Amino acid sequence: MNRLWPEPTRVLVVEDDQATARIIQARLEMEGLIVFLAANGVDGLDILHREAIDLVTTDLMMPAMNGFRLVQEIRDLPPPKGRVPILLISSNQNEQDMVRCLAAGADDYMTKPISAQVLVERLWRMHQRARSSS
Numbered sequence: 001m002n003r004l005w006p007e008p009t010r011v012l013v014v015e016d017d018q019a020t021a022r023i024i025q026a027r028l029e030m031e032g033l034i035v036f037l038a039a040n041g042v043d044g045l046d047i048l049h050r051e052a053i054d055l056v057t058t059d060l061m062m063p064a065m066n067g068f069r070l071v072q073e074i075r076d077l078p079p080p081k082g083r084v085p086i087l088l089i090s091s092n093q094n095e096q097d098m099v100r101c102l103a104a105g106a107d108d109y110m111t112k113p114i115s116a117q118v119l120v121e122r123l124w125r126m127h128q129r130a131r132s133s134s
Helices: 018-030 041-050 067-075 095-104 116-133
Strands: 010-014 034-038 055-059 086-090 108-111
Touching (some): 010 018, 018 116, 034 041, 041 055, 041 067, 055 116, 067 095, 086 095, 095 108, 108 116
Parallel strands (some): 010 034, 010 055, 055 086
16 A cells, blocks of 8 residues: 555546546556546546545646536535545646636646646645545
């Protein structure tokens, strides 16, 4: 068992670029996390309804339902699903997007290109905050 993730942790990765999604999936699975992939917000929301998800990472710009809308839809759900920690990822590197993402209800924000180590660290911090507030 991984020393950072003491119990099975389930992560929903919502990313329309398959190559990026597979890279994220591989890195998170190396950490011992259970990963669910969705290609857009509609599919991601469907998975969230069906599965017990501990963390969500979502791309900002996607077809069918973008990251902003997905965050809002998740936050409209009753707890505990509506309180799941969300990391929003954008290819835009401007402060306006970061402010908009956090205002939409995301817990954290990062830009592409994704550093796998930074991604894991941010998910870990979000997971720890969620566990300590439960």
